[in-house]
Amino acid sequence: MANALADPDSGLTPAQLATRYGLRIAGERPSLSRYTRQLWQYRHFISAYAHAKLTASFSNARLGQLWQVLTPLTNAAVYFLIFGLILKQNRGMDNFLAYLTAGVFIFNFTQTSVQNGTQAISGNLGLIRALHFPRACLPLAITVQQFQQLIGSLLVLFGIVLATGEPLTLMWLMLVPAILLQTIFNAGLTMTMARLGAKATDLKQVMPFILRAWMYGSGVLYSVELFAEALPGWATTVLQFNPMLVYIELVRVALLENAPLLNPSLPLTWLIALGWTIVMGLGGYLYFWRGEQEYGRG
């Protein structure tokens, strides 16, 4: 008798006692609306964490924050050397340097988000086990951090685009919605990868190959005209729906006068971009939330 009662004074069983004082099952997942509200309350943590990560990533480098601009610049230089000057992939394109750089930077934004996303949970177990906060803060912080990196890259890109003789037009304004859509897409994708990476530790080994394949399928390093020429019709149609290709094309349309495009109609390109943003952003968030109680376990 005495063993079954949690509180000998009141004569209640443990479960009754817990309900009476409003105790909840440990590690229970909050409802979606509650979770979203919590996440909003932690927005300062998200930005502080993103900023801290950014500072930490350069803390051992002598040139420090300068690498934020130097890294994309060197990247662009290497790709231009190989694909532009040695392999001559420009195929008579007007401004291959700017075309290539735009592709590399925009793809890199998603690529690094995904790479870091797989580590978002598994690389922060100490923090997760010690303190309680909505776990979505971590993948979101990665997205914010990569967004800050992208700003540095975009400055380099603007310099290259203007230096290679492209005019500054109103089309440049299209960049704002295009980057915004891609950022939401990235946030969803990063959250998805974070949950996958939390369980399947082999993912880290597989990701480089998937990302490499994705890059070749997004027309980053060569003209997209190559796809239409070399691939059967259905494959080209599939590639037209590749989200990365779509986001890259939007940026190329915005910045370059005569960029070759795979998607024939601009409104359709916007529609595909918007569709991917909604599906990935919302889907990734829901998927991550459903695993909330599992993170840090094991």
Next chain:
Amino acid sequence: MVDHLAMSNDVTVTLPRIQERIPTVVVDDAHVVYRVYRGAAGNQSPVAAFRRMVTRTSAPNVREVHAVRGVTFTAYRGEAIGLIGTNGSGKSTLLRAIAGLLPVERGAVYTQGQPSLLGVNAALLNDLPGERNVMLGCLAMGMPPAEAQRKLPEIIEFSGINQRGDFSSLPMRTYSSGMSARLRFSIAAAKQHDVLLIDEALATGDKRFRKRSEKRVRELRESAGTVFLVSHQLSSVRDTCERTIWLESGEIRMDGPTEEVLPAYEAFTNGK
């Protein structure tokens, strides 16, 4: 003994006993089983691993450990409870189940609010200076930025990391293990927790810091929180906890006032 529920219409008779005890953690016949992946490397070939994947048989490299076997107790607001037991008796596993970090196989763990687990391995960002880590930790506990900023000097002061020069502006990777453990404890102790779970976190500090943190644990407890302390340092348990639970092989061997449980435990360990 009177049943509250049955006599709910004249509560006034039963209420003015002593101050009402409010439970914060209710553990009801909890069993925790965790699975250890020994990794494919073990002693098996890649071929065997591949065959297992194809035939979908469960991996032989997963071992189940039944770490907590049917533990039942209730912790109340304002209590500090020591958890003692020999190595591998399930103390840390039980704490992690209370924190919601390990699912219970059977039974249930109910908690008030969200318990915070403070362990020695609670990592912060080692490339960042201590003060940045304090800010981050405070924000991660849900403090608004202004409050975190206000608490910053207090936390640095409490941790005592600046006793040997200005360490708070140096990256945490330059800290000794004792210093970073102290800073971690100071961050976690800056906030009022409903339930604070401390896993050997006080053991790393020096004596002066231990005294300070024991005092802080008492304060936290008095301002209506519940503190669990896992420690092998019995003096630390004796000084901070009035109730002690002794776990052995995942079962409660004894649960009662510290002055009764500790001597029994000491007799047990010495007798071995």
